[in-house]
Amino acid sequence: MKKIIVALVLVVMGAFSANAYQVMSSKELGKNDAKNQNVVVKCTTDLGKLSNRTCSLRRYVKCSGTGVNKKCNGWQGWRDLRNPEKQYSDWKTAANECCRSMGLR
Numbered sequence: 784m785k786k787i788i789v790a791l792v793l794v795v796m797g798a799f800s801a802n803a804y805q806v807m808s809s810k811e812l813g814k815n816d817a818k819n820q821n822v823v824v825k826c827t828t829d830l831g832k833l834s835n836r837t838c839s840l841r842r843y844v845k846c847s848g849t850g851v852n853k854k855c856n857g858w859q860g861w862r863d864l865r866n867p868e869k870q871y872s873d874w875k876t877a878a879n880e881c882c883r884s885m886g887l888r
Contacts, residue, residue, distance in 0.1 A: 809822045
């Protein structure tokens, strides 16, 4: 019986600590000298309901040349547009931090 209760507590704790958001849009823009990728996510509440609060995330790459001679210098880190000075290695980490900063997940 104790094992069942412990297992249920762990499941409930995991459900409330998990990151949850819904991707609203994902786009890549630009062709020639620069490109950017944009992701917009809608955060969820602690109870798992969809919030009306969103996070906009973006990363850039600068390119030179055209056609087969086109060279890009590598993507910069992902940025939360509300707090652009901080960079993240992937958009999911940026989304988690953005939602958490608003008291959501």
